[in-house]
Amino acid sequence: VSLELRDDTERLPPHVEERLDQVCDRYEAAWVEGTAPRLEDYLGESDERMRSALLRELLLLEVHYRRKCGEQPFPAEYLARFPALPSDWIDRALAPASPARPTVPGYEVL
Amino acid sequence: MAEQSVTHWIGQLKEGDEKAAQRLWEDYFQRLVRLARARLQGVPRRAADEEDVALSAFDSFCRGVEAGRFPRLNDRDDLWRLLVTLTERKATRLRRHEGRQKRGGGAVLDETALVSSDDTQTPARGFDQFAGHEPTPEFAAEVAEECARLFDLLADTELRNIALWKMEGHTTEEIALRFGRAPRSIERKLKRIRNLWEGEEL
Numbered sequence: 176v177s178l179e180l181r182d183d184t185e186r187l188p189p190h191v192e193e194r195l196d197q198v199c200d201r202y203e204a205a206w207v208e209g210t211a212p213r214l215e216d217y218l219g220e221s222d223e224r225m226r227s228a229l230l231r232e233l234l235l236l237e238v239h240y241r242r243k244c245g246e247q248p249f250p251a252e253y254l255a256r257f258p259a260l261p262s263d264w265i266d267r268a269l270a271p272a273s274p275a276r277p278t279v280p281g282y283e284v285l
Numbered sequence: 286m287a288e289q290s291v292t293h294w295i296g297q298l299k300e301g302d303e304k305a306a307q308r309l310w311e312d313y314f315q316r317l318v319r320l321a322r323a324r325l326q327g328v329p330r331r332a333a334d335e336e337d338v339a340l341s342a343f344d345s346f347c348r349g350v351e352a353g354r355f356p357r358l359n360d361r362d363d364l365w366r367l368l369v370t371l372t373e374r375k376a377t378r379l380r381r382h383e384g385r386q387k388r389g390g391g392a393v394l395d396e397t398a399l400v401s402s403d404d405t406q407t408p409a410r411g412f413d414q415f416a417g418h419e420p421t422p423e424f425a426a427e428v429a430e431e432c433a434r435l436f437d438l439l440a441d442t443e444l445r446n447i448a449l450w451k452m453e454g455h456t457t458e459e460i461a462l463r464f465g466r467a468p469r470s471i472e473r474k475l476k477r478i479r480n481l482w483e484g485e486e487l
Contacts, residue, residue, distance in 0.1 A: 189484055192477055203470055232473060239467040 187228060195225045199232050206240040215256075230257065231264070238269055290377075292370050298358060311355045313420060314365060318346045320425030321432070338445060339433035345453035354454025362475045364451050367482060372424075372431040435482050444481075447474050 187195065198217055205212035214233045218226060234253065241248050250265045257265075298306035322343035346365070349355070356365045439445045443464070450460045457475070461468040 186480065189481065192480060196473060196477055199470065199473060203467060207465065232469070235469045236467055239469060 187225060191225050195229050195232065198229060199236060202233055203236055203240075206236070211244075230260070231268070234260075234265075235268055291373055295358070295366060295370075303359075307355075307358050310358045311350075314346075314356065315350055317369070317420035317425050317428060318343050318350075318365075320420060320422050321429035322347065324422070324426045324429045325433070338436040338449075339429060342432055342436065342449055342452045343429070345449050349452075349454030352454070356452075356454060362451065362457070362472070362479070364448060364475075364478065364482075367479060368432055368435065369428060371435070371482060372428045375431060376424075376427055435485070438481050438485055439478065444474060444478055447471060448478050451475060451478075 202212055202214070202217045214230075214237050217233055218230060234257070238248050248269060250262070250269050253260065253265045253269070254262055295310070298310055322340065325340045325343060356363045358366075436445060436448070439448060447460060447464070450463060455463070457468050457471045460466075461471045464471070
């Protein structure tokens with residue numbers, strides 16, 4: 176999957192933010208149901224404006240649920256899957272209990 | 286003086302001794318929320334349920350306090366601080382608007398929560414209650430009204446419930462556990478709530 180990722184931190188408009196939230200909800204629901212959904216399948220629903228933020232949100236969810244399933248995801252895997260994502264962001268996204276949190280455009284990672 | 290606004294006061298608290306600031310914050314908010322809760326309980330219910338939801342938020346806060354859970358001054362997700370800030374801004378805008386409409390009328394704003402009746406010339410004057418960190422019943426009433434309005438903006442039941450749990454003082458992890466979600470999802474939804482509330486202000 177080749178993704179053109181915008182490197183901005185603009186705040187998403189409310190209707191875009193709502194759509195992003197809904198896609199994330201469906202993705203998470205699939206994990207909770209135990210179907211191990213494919214992240215890339217959910218990116219197809221997004222337009223360019225929310226794609227970057229959505230990818231990062233879905234990735235954070237995937238990492239959470241993979242770990243919950245006992246897996247140990249590694250940065251190299253995500254770098255290969257999503258080469259357009261900055262490697263330092265991926266490192267922080269996968270760092271266990273790291274004080275430095277990854278950023279998501281339009282969001283504040285707490 | 287503008288420096289007496291609660292928003293500024295909170296900013297000053299955050300710069301000071303963390304433990305002392307947190308104690309002042311807790312004391313102030315405990316009083317404010319109880320005043321607002323009493324105010325809501327004394328108001329006849331309207332057809333819409335927004336006031337009931339707001340009352341639930343205040344009840345939640347009181348339960349949280351009884352359980353030793355207070356909003357953290359350094360919690361960027363805290364909805365109570367946002368509620369107070371939005372209320373204060375709204376009151377200030379209202380005062381300025383009325384000041385423009387009735388320029389020179391010294392007694393124009395004496396019924397508003399945040400304004401002293403003896404001075405309408407200085408912007409943001411009238412936050413005298415914050416000098417001693419004592420919320421007035423009038424300001425609490427404003428907060429209660431604003432809380433009801435903001436909850437009414439949350440059409441999504443899940444967003445309302447997450448906001449209520451947050452206002453009760455639960456952590457993101459606790460809320461995530463309660464709703465069977467990833468902590469990141471709770472953070473995302475709290476961000477949406479904040480954006481919805483802040484966006485409505487514009």
